[in-house]
Amino acid sequence: NAGVTQTPKFRILKIGQSMTLQCTQDMNHNYMYWYRQDPGMGLKLIYYSVGAGITDKGEVPNGYNVSRSTTEDFPLRLELAAPSQTSVYFCASSSGQGAGEKLFFGSGTQLSVL
């Protein structure tokens, strides 16, 4: 019962470095999401995808890029890491986009940019 798998769990980056956060789901969900969670704040949507080949910006997309070449994978790319990107990142998926849809979350990636 893998569900949504995120890697890595922890990462420390230097300012200006790049990295990719990986996310894979095995539930054949069309909808996938990337959120960030800053201390004392709610989750903010970075990017989302409604299916392979289709992505769109969320509330806080600056400094990030995504791609969705397959239904299963939705990687998040940080090109030039900045301290403001220090956060916990969650990937999620859902089978639909209706208001009552349940989201399935990965266990998160804790990223520090120093």
Place this chain on the structure above:
Amino acid sequence: GNSVTQMEGPVTLSEEAFLTINCTYTATGYPSLFWYVQYPGEGLQLLLKATKADDKGSNKGFEATYRKETTSFHLEKGSVQVSDSAVYFCALARQTGANNLFFGTGTRLTVIP
């Protein structure tokens, strides 16, 4: 706009105490309301939901009632256990659009034996 306001934590309770975590919302239209729970080291998981006014969501002894007149969705449990220690997030979902879920800031609950 759409937003969710949760009571600030952290909340510390003794085992078997009564729990209330307040949540109020602002939304256009008729949103669905959710409580998600995040146990230590894990991702968020859905605890309960309600999709229309006066609906009561319940799961694992937790309950929340969708109150349109007070725009609230307070989480309650009659007798908490140590295993309920977690962070609880209230959220609302608009009726349309994939970018439609709004989360509160989360409330950390610690239950002590």
